[in-house]
Amino acid sequence: MIEILLLNFLFLLLPVLTFLIFFEDRLPTRHHKFIYILLSTASMFLCMAYPIKLEVGFIFDLRFVPFLILALYNGYKTVFPLYVVLNIYRFFISGEGIIQSFLFSTVIFLVVPLFTKKYIQLNSRNKVLYAAAAAFFTMFLYLLTLSFQVPINQEFWELTLYAIITYSIAIMIITTLIEKIIANMKARETFIYSEKLNIVSELSASVAHEIRNPLTVTNGFLQLLNTSKTISMEEKKYIEYSLLELERAEKIVSDFLVFAKPQSNNMVYSNFKEEIEYVTNIMTPYANMHQVAIQVNFNNSLYKTFDKNQIQQCLINLYKNGIEAMKKDGGTLYIDVSERKKKIFIQIGDTGTGMTSEEIAHLGKPYYSTKKEGTGLGMLMVYSTISKVKGKIEVESEVGQGTTFLITIPV
Known part of the structure; x- marks a missing residue:
């Protein structure tokens, strides 16, 4: 039993190691989901092919670990192929528990991806804990349904305890490895981008x-x-x-x-209030030309040292891009400056045309622009300036709904 359990765990590690060794740096990001589906399907298939056969007549394996992980990280579209393969192969294996497996996998397929958007916004530690909690509760419910078909005795409760612990530990280990890989990929991208800047x-x-x-x-x-x-x-x-x-x-x-290093004679120690007011004042006439209203909400008492000219030019570029995204029908440009946990948050949002996920991914790259007449140097300057103050930029956008830039600057 221990040997088969370890073999199942090896099957769970196989997709992680295969992706890390063969695919991490060799494929564009847009192809990663296909690789996730392929490797997770192979892992699940192998787990089901080598199950632990229990004396009570049921079989036990770790097939739901890759199923749960893919459901949490990627949602309905990505986990659907696994759902189909799981149930077809389970029907082919036959034996006791087919109906329970189908009902249980259906519940996971319908419920777990509902939490994908919230899950991917968590930090690494919470992702591991939430994944373990998901494994714990789903396995508990699954074994609870089986209790109606088998005699409930001490052996059953022991098996239930072992199964829940095994699933929770397995999913914690795999999720930890996945988060490490994601963190390393982001760190490498940040380093390469910083070197370019x-x-x-x-x-x-x-x-x-x-x-x-x-x-x-x-x-x-x-x-x-x-x-x-x-x-x-x-x-x-x-x-x-x-x-x-x-x-x-x-x-x-x-x-x-403006890509030059910050100049000492331009350095200021400010909470961004003066810079926001200055940029708002000079951009208001341009906004009025395009029927755009500017709304500013300032609530920050934290100070930061930075090159005043570069930050002002950075804000001008973001204001200008937001206004031009609404120049056809007009709209509102929202600027919100706040503080939280020793960090300054500058949020600049518009109600304009919005961007696709591919356009967002290319923002900040030299000579890439969503405007026909644009050079792309404006957004490159924005990312460069924020990088110099150790900040980061997050972009949320939806086509036809608008775009929001969230700048986080540590103090």
Whole structure:
């Protein structure tokens, strides 16, 4: 019995190890769900193929561990294939308990994914505890239904206790490993992204200054040439086009300059009140042009040291993006600044067009923009600035409903 139980546990570890060794860094994120389904199905199938046969006539295995985990982490669409495979293979195995297995798996399939959204928002420790609690209660209910078909004696209660403990411990171990893998993936992504931002920061200042000087000279000569009376109107038109392109190039160079390291003469110790008021005042006329109302709620007493110019430009970019997302029909731009547990929370939300999950995933990458005329440097600057104050950005968006940026800055 112990050997088969350990074999079942090995089958549970197999998907985790396989994903970690072969798929973690080799497949795009969008393909991960397919791999989760495939590996979890294989794990569940193997657990059912090598069950523990009890003297009371029933079989016991750890098939519901991958089923529960996938239901908690990914919801209905991902766990549905497991639900189908589980019941088809259980019917093929036959024997006592087919009806109970079908009813129990159906209850898990219908109920557990209802908590997926709340579950994935928990921290790692709570995820492990909640998964263990889910295993405990589901196995207790399952064994309770079996008690109506078998004689209730001391042996039955011993088996029940062992089964509940085994499932709880197994799901705690697997969930802990999954959380470690997720944490490592996020840490690696954060490190790589930070390194990219550091390179941009180091190169941008020197390159931008070198480019700006000849741009300024060229702009000056073209403006002088444009005032000449010896050139035709058609030639003046070409000069005006050249000046417009130079102005656009100057804007891109200015965007690069904000990636420079924070300057000591710009550093302030502030609670963001002055910066929010300044950006709100200068962006209000632009918002009025697009029938957008700006609502600000400020409730923060925590202070932080930062580069004032960079933070103001960061907020301007977020305000501007929110306003432009509502320029067709107008709307409201919400700004909420609050504090909680030694952290400053800046929430900027709009009621605009919203974004898809793929668009959100690409935010902050160089030259990626959801606007046709955008360069993507604005959002790259936003992520770079928040990274410099050790903060993080979370984005919630729904197409047609709007977008909310939540900036968390530790003090």
